[in-house]
Amino acid sequence: MTEREQELIRLAEEEVEKNKKVVESDPYRLRFHLMPPVGLLNDPNGFIQWNGTYHLFYQWMPFKTGHGAKYWGHYSSADLVSWKHEPVALAPSEWFEVNGCYSGSAIEHDGNMVLFYTGNVKDEAGNRETYQCMAVSENGVTFDKKGPVVELPEGYTAHFRDPKVWKKGSEWYMVVGAQSEDLTGKVALLRSADFKEWQHLGAIAGSGMNGLGDFGYMWECPDLFKLDGVDVLIASPQGLESDGMKYQNVYQAGYFIGNLDYENATFEHGDFVELDRGFEFYAPQTTLDEKGRRLMVGWMGVPEQDEDKHPTIAHKWIHALTLPRELKWVDGKLLQVPVEELAKMRQENLVELSDVQLSEDKVGLAMEEGGTFEMNFSFGRDLSSFDLNLGEAAQLTYDASSSVFSLHRKSFVTGEWETRSCKLGAMTELRAFLDTSSIEVFLNGGEEVFTARVFPDVSVAGEVRVSGSGTVEKVQAWEL
Template sequence: MSDRDKQLREAAYQEVETHKSLVESDRFRLGYHLMPPVGLLNDPNGFIQYKGVYHLFYQWNPFKTEHGAKFWGHYTSRDLVNWEHHEIALAPSDWFDKNGCYSGSAIEHNGKMYLFYTGNVKDEHNNRESYQVLVESEDGFTFDKKGVVVELPEGYTAHFRDPKVWKRDDYFYMVVGAQSEDLTGKAALLRSSDLYKWEHLGAIAGAHVGSLEDFGYMWECPDLFELDGEEVLILSPQGLEPEGMLYQNIYQAGYFIGKMDYENARFDHGEFVEMDRGFEFYAPQTTEDDQGRRLLFGWLGLPEEREEDHPTIEYKWIHAMTLPRELRVKDGKLYQLPVEELKKLRHDEVIYHNVVLNEEEQAFAGIDGERLEYELTFNENPSSEVTIQMRNHATITYSPEKKRLTLSRISFVDGKTIEERHCEISELKNLRVFLDSSSIEIFVNDGAEVFTARIYPAENEKNITFKTGQPTSVQLQAWMLY
């Protein structure tokens, strides 16, 4: 380890110790979501199950609640519920990453863990260079940078980052988020037989590749995998203009389902679908575990969008991870569900059978508080509007007439403005909702749609109420969460 590396790590650890008590005193600190010990957390990185242990690395700026020269923080778990925070995995200490160890992925090969990430370099005029860097680990806890293995291929700007690596047959493949020289987003594919020497095969998808027209100016965090007989490309495009209810956030995260042609380096795909209809969700990354599940973490945040207005800033931290989710493909659509292990968090169960909701707001004993999960199942599709008010700051509304589900919240910028996000659904079968101290995740119709958001209620705002325009029979179940 170089002197520079040691200095950066020591400075980061000092920052944690200095502000630890302040961070822990914040009432908006999350209970069962992963968050930074101090500073700013963003993209999930290197998500992998290695030697029976789940490893989740993350983009981390320990010095500020702003973006800057990122480290890789490191969490591990054996059950996706109980997590341990470890020493810094990567620090921006070398010539090829001096302005940040940017996002990347992990793969296991011959018993070793290999990390790939983007080294970010800027000069005094803010001109950027990017390098794809390889790291080896014998144990998943100590890391040895091997240096640059991919320099910028021709045809792209320096916005070339976030390598995701996997093995197929005799080759390793790497998909990289990119911006081409015509300033449009692309997903670039590279191939290797040894993880060290990489051949650029070309852009597999993006503007003017296949039938896709201009679709944003940069594609971040691509992830390509097979699932339930389909091939899925997840990505986070930047620069999409709003279209009706779609693309309402500053940047989006979504997927294509299609067919990967490895011989000709092309991904033939259908329409882009947003993965999350809420306010804060970005840069998701997946892995396959030893049960054959495709698991996902997303960043419960967004870059650049009003980050300075989050009330956690004064407590020296910002952003978190989503709950871990299991992905499935059904009828050409990607579904997301909270992983089964999260049921370990439950206690103090309450059940209400065949409850009739009506036009009066109803509260139920045991269904309130800061940290809870509840499930609402409709015995038949509601014939009138459904409204669920949560902690006076977030509201779920379903309109059977418009066939629309809406999440509205009070803006954390001014505490007054009502913001809305929507999705179209033909019927409402069930809702599964997770509330944490300052977050909400809503899984609609067994994960066919998902809404993720931050909310910041007052300390005494813990109530949840339900009402419908016409009498509606439901099953209601809830749990407090540790």
């Protein structure tokens, strides 16, 4: 580790200590989500289970709640529930990353943990250079930077970042989010025999390819993996126009199901499907764990979407990561299921009722707004409407006549109610995790997911209330 890197890490650690009291005094500080100790968090990086321990890194700007020359912050966990904040993994100290250690991934090789990330460089005029870099660790905590292993291939602008690396057979593959010289978003594929010398195989997906029309000017944070017999490409396209209930955020995150031809470097795929229909979800990353599960974590935020208006900024921090989710491919659908380990968080059983007949009269449940809890509902076939009112924070509604489910929240910008919706068909299950300033909702076993930050008035105690028409076969809730 160079003296410059040691100095940058020391400055970041001092910033954490200096602001500890003001950060931790925030009533919106989350209780079971990963957050920055100070400053801004964005993309999850380097998600891996290594030597039995889960490691999850994140993009971090310690010195302000805006973006800038990013570090890699680092959490570790034995069980995906209790997390330890580790020392800074990467600081932007070298010439090839001086304007930020941008997003990337982790692999295991020869017993070491190896990180791949984007080194971002800008000159005084704002002209950008980009390098895909490598760092190696024997202990999973301190990293030895090896410098750039991929320079910018021909055909792309310097918006070429977020390497995700995996091994197939004896060879290593890398997908990179990119912008081609015609200013359209792409995913580039590279291959290596030794993961040091990389051959660019070409773009395998993007705007104007594989039957897609105009589909954005930049694709970020790609991830490509096999899941139950299909190849899944996750990407975060920028520049999509909203389309009915779809693409309602400034930028989107979603997936394509297809087949990657490794020999010919082609990827035939179907339509783009959003992973999360809520207000805050972007740049997810997956890993395969030792149980054979494909796990995913996303950023509970969206770039350039009122980031400067978040109420937590007054306490010197902003943004969080989602709960870990297991991905499953079942009957032609990609399901997202909260990992089973989260059941360990359950404490007092707040509610347990069976065969409840809903009515227009709102029934209060013994849970206060602003609490942290998990709620599970299973519904009868006669469900025609459902309204879960979470006080001043949020409301969940379903109308069988229109087959529409909606998440409503009070805007933290205007104070007005705002909505995200999807077509659902019959609603059979609803599972929600409420933290002090977030909600994650899983419908029908993870067929649709809604994630959002919610900021209730902490000075007003509200009650959780349920109304509608039809049968709730079972409802359970736990304090977390």
